[in-house]
Structure formats: C-alpha cells, structure tokens
Amino acid sequence: MKVGMKVGIVGLGLIGGSMALDMKASGQYQLYGVSRRPETCRQAVEWGVVQEASTNFALLADMQMVILCTPLGVMEETVQRLLPHLNPDTVLTDVGSVKRAVVDALAPLWPNFVGGHPMAGTADSGLAAAQRHLFVDCAYVLTPVPSTPALAVERVTHLAQVLGSRVYHCTPDEHDRAVAWISHLPVMVSASLIAACLHEADVGVVKLAKTLASSGFRDTSRVGGGNPELGRMMATYNREALLRSLYGYRHQLDQVIDLIERSQWEELEQRLGQTQASRPEFT
C-alpha cells in the first residue's frame, strides 16, 4: 500500500472537496475529513473524496498537515475546538479570502500556521459541487509571517503546486489590500449598480431597462449578484482595506461626474483612453 503524507481537511465543501479530489489523484496524500454534518462525512467517504471522515476532531491527531476550509465566519470557533487535538508538528493552513484577521488570530496560537488563499471558486457550494482541476492556473497566495517555519511554508507551497496553481508570497496586509481592489471592491461597485437601477423612480423606465439589458450590464453586475453572505464576510473581515478602496473609488467616480457636469469631453475621452490602455495589465 502506497503511503502518502497524512492531511486533514476541515470543512468538506466546494473548496475542501475539490482540493481533496486533486490531492488524492496526485497519489501523494492520505486524506482525512472533518465536517459538522454526519451526512457530509458519509458522502465524502462513499464518493472516495477522503479515506476516512468524522465529525470529531480527534480523527486529526496525527496529521502532518491540516487545511481549514470552513467559511471565515466559523473559522475561529472551529480552530478553538481543533487545536487541542493536533500534535505540535502539524502544519496548519487555511483557505480564507481575507488574511490579516485570520493570521492575527491563528499565528499566535499555532506557530506552524501558514495563511493561504487559493483564488478559485464557482457559483456553487457544498461537497456535491466539488470538482477536479478547480485550482489549475489560479493564484494561490501564501502569507507567512517572519516567525513562520520554512518547513511549514514549503509544505503548503508544495500543496499549491500539486493543485496546479501559481504560488505567490506576500504579507497578510498586502494580500488584503490587493484583494480589496480586485475582488471585494468590485462586489460593492457591482451591487450598487443593480441597486441604483432598481431605484429609478419611473417604473416604465426600470421595466424597459430590464428588457434592454444585455452583455455589458450582465458582466458589470455579475459579482454584485453573488452570494450575500460572502459579501458580508469580505466587508466584515477586510473592512479597513475595503473602505480605503471604496474611498478611492468614490473619488474617481466624482471626477467622472465632474467632467460630465462641466462637459469636458476631451478630458473624459482621455480618461477612458487611460482605462482602456491599462485594463490588459490586470491578468
């Protein structure tokens, strides 16, 4: 029997399940799952996602690595219950979309903790939505702090490579400010677009707008029509960086409004020319 590194996955949803599928296929890992729901544990074993699963953290007593795949909102309580069961050599990592709050909470509790953020997902959730190759070519950001042991960083880096991701290292703050711009701000910008259209006072115009909306509106409004709980989590756990981005955005919007109010068409065109030229730099 082939023996691989023992890895525990806490939270068997879209992300945890998809990771497990690719890790298993690599032949390098033995996978153990923990979920709050017995039914999910049963399915995860039945579907071959993990070799053993339990609602009890004691299952993870001799893991070499544990990956926290729970939503941000329950991560802290989950960790409080998990840590007493781990042996001190276990490398702990998470997949949360915000890093400073997570690293600030966990690094002091567990020296072998490495913050991580695999930047992939789908509109679905739950173990049934798990799929192979979800992380291929996606960014996987690691946010070690100066005290993080090199071996721990190496182990999570290797995991990201097994998943086929592009690995980046930065500080938790850099991560949070970057994702505020490209992930969290767009949600608020996009949701406000939908909200604004709905608040047009002339119901005939709202009806016509809904009928005429096509790909431009659909694309610009897509992330604003996403999971509200996820939007709330972004704002809650990345409040400071998101507010900075929102202030910067409002300033740019005010400048556009000012140019249109003053009919400064040449300047407006120059501005739109700059955004057209710069957009391809965002990969």
Place this chain on the structure above:
Amino acid sequence: MKVGMKVGIVGLGLIGGSMALDMKASGQYQLYGVSRRPETCRQAVEWGVVQEASTNFALLADMQMVILCTPLGVMEETVQRLLPHLNPDTVLTDVGSVKRAVVDALAPLWPNFVGGHPMAGTADSGLAAAQRHLFVDCAYVLTPVPSTPALAVERVTHLAQVLGSRVYHCTPDEHDRAVAWISHLPVMVSASLIAACLHEADVGVVKLAKTLASSGFRDTSRVGGGNPELGRMMATYNREALLRSLYGYRHQLDQVIDLIERSQWEELEQRLGQTQASRPEFT
C-alpha cells in the same frame, strides 16, 4: 432579375456592413452604400456587401429607405449633406445609441424619419468586422414621435424583424433613460473601478492586484476598458440622463460605504441579498 426594396446604407462599418449582409441574404432588398472612403466603397462592392457604393450621396436619389450608420459625432453633418439628394418618400432611420438628440435634430428636417437603435455590437469596428446574424435576438428599439408616419415605422420594424431582432417601441426619452442605466452608467462605473485601482499609492499592492485579478475583476471592468470615443459620445449625447443615473448610483454607493463604516453587517447582507434576487430580472 429579382427586385427588392432599394435601401441605402450610409456608413459601411461594423453595424452598416453587418446589416447589409443579413438584408442581402433575405433576398428582400437591393443595397446601395455610401462611405467617405473610396477604399471602403470598393471593398463593399467587391465583397458583395452592397451592389453599388459611392462617396457621393447622389447614389441614394431613389431609395425607399436610407439607414444612417455613421458614428453619432458625424451624424448631423452627414445628414445635412444627404437630405438634398433624397426624394420625400424615402424613409430615413439611424442606428445611434442615443435617441433624443438625434430625433430632436432630424425629425423636424425629415418627416419620414424614425429613430432606431439596434443594440448589438462587438469590440471590433470597420467593414472587415461585419458579420452575419449580429442582430439576432438582440433588442432593436424604435422611437417614433406622434408625427411619424405609420408606413415609415412599419418599414423599419420589418427591417428589424428581417435581422431577427426583438423590436421595442418607446419615446426617445424613455430609451435614453433606460440605456443610461444599463449601458452608459456601467461604462463610467467600470472605468472608475480601473482608474481607482491604478491610483492606489502603494505600487507593490497595485502590482499584486494586477497579478491576482481574475474573472470577477475582468467582468466588472470589461465595459470600462472599451472604446473611449464611444464613451465620450454616450456622455455628450446623453448627458442629462447619464448624470441622473450617476447621481442615483453615487447615492447607492454612499449607502454601502455608510453601512460598512458603521459595521452594519446584517443590513449589508440584506442589501446584497436584494441585489442578488433582482439581478435575474435584467435579461
């Protein structure tokens, strides 16, 4: 020889060329083109887009319908040169993305004018980008005024049906307010997102943001990275309706900022729940 309705197309670019291709294929029209560039005239005939083309409006003396497919910015001067050549029975229509400014300018000059807006396009322009079936299942909005003859409306409605479009009738004002919400506002919202990211003071964070940007950012920023000249035209010719939409949008954005500043997470989630629920109403 099969004889169809004689139709002139002024402006042989993406829209004019694509219309001509489908109209020709229907077998119901004889097509004549006018372009400012002799080379475009030559190509349009060589490629079989129209049966005859010229830089001279005299070609259109006995048309039953003329379709103005020039950019908004040159439409008025084009019409001034075109009208002396038309016979009074000719139905005149345009494809401009703004309707009140066009209808206000042309309806008094030409009673047989019907404002039109086929809502289709690609990121490309020019005759070489013309394609079959560009307008299939797209909205085609007609904005007749009370004095517009029924026969003129009928003729343009039939054209839209031949192209496979969904035809809508409304007033020029209703059109302009609806497209301000779903087409022109998204451009300014999306361009401001790109501009805001670029103005982040920490160049390391900007670089990381560019690297980490993925589908969410790409979709939300797409229309802000479009043709700057087109954005300028939207703002110039639909200034009033666009400003109303921008004020409404800024108000919604301010409410989101306020909720995050006051950490009102429950309310924020409710708000995002409303936008999630409403987005599918925009077809």
